[in-house]
Amino acid sequence: MKKILLLLANGFEAYEASVFSDILDWNMVEGDGSTKLVTCGVQKKLICTGHLTVMPELLTSEVDVKEFDALAIPGGYESYGFYKDAYCDEFLSIIQKFSQSGKIIAAICVGALPLGKSGVLCGRQGTTYHLNNGYRQQQLASFGVNVVNQAMVIDGNIITSSSPATALDVSFKLLEMLTSSENCRRIKHLMGF
Template identity: 70%
Template sequence: MKTKKVLLLLSNGFEAYEASVFTDVLGWNKQEGDGSTEVITCGLRKELKCTWNFTILPEIQLSDVDVTMFDALAIPGGFEEAGFYVDAFSEEFLSVIRKFDQEKKIIASVCVGALPLGKSGVLKGRKGTTYHLNNGLRQQELAAFGVQVMNQPIVVDKNLITSSCPSTALGVAFTLLEMLTSADNCRNVKNLMGFYPPYNTTN
């Protein structure tokens, strides 16, 4: 079975939870599911600090990425106050997004991770969503990039997955897994992770 490689593209100021759903869901699939997925972390810096000061060392630098070696791109959101948009709106970051889309590869984003998709131009004229609270400020920003903003938790437009807030992160990761593998395999991984059937607390 061919390994499906996912590039987890991290901006400085990313939200650790939104990144961890990809490593966990796709990691569970690698170990307990059909075994086909592998996640590679990537960033513009040798050391990245998330919104809440959790620090990671990405496995590769963005300048070393060969898009042809990957099957999908995953982008968690982050906080402006933590510097998220400095990396996420950089030309190098946006260029990789465009290359994945040109190759019709899956791009999965969580929350404001949709905004670099919008700024890159890949969402122009297409459906998407992003953080919906705070008076819809981020959705207005996404609309300004020519995106048809949908008030839905998760929006899939062909190869692009966007979502509205951190609570949708696991749903995005499972949507990505299903698109990379199959609905049956995704259900199996969900079951193994305890999402259903409902956890029985009785003895």
């Protein structure tokens, strides 16, 4: 069984989190049955976009990185307080521990910014939200990241992407990296892609 930690900051984007849970759950039910997603947050109750309330299964203080095979991070809205959680020491420490263990890290949109702030992308390639005159890409570059203006960038074990439109692609790539290309194609087909 492959366990994936879905690391959520307050103000995370509901759609970006849902693609991870949906695709990995399809794999559990219709695929090879090997992917279990576990939600995690800095707080016991998180408010995401659309004012949905989410109660994560684990707090960041309870995470044992050795129990997990991959880390997934959706982006979020600054106006909802996303960066307060995403830039806190506990959140960044989890990212660093996953990176030090060489585990897969998949971030959608501005979910790449805490990767940059944690230092795990310093000197590596990555991308993040590309609209609004590239403001978020400039922020990512300020962390020493070689920003590539592509929809999705894979540098070793780290996947980053440029917008919510890439969320499905990132989630399917994560599934492929955790299982196989054949299994990923099967899930895509069953989901109608």
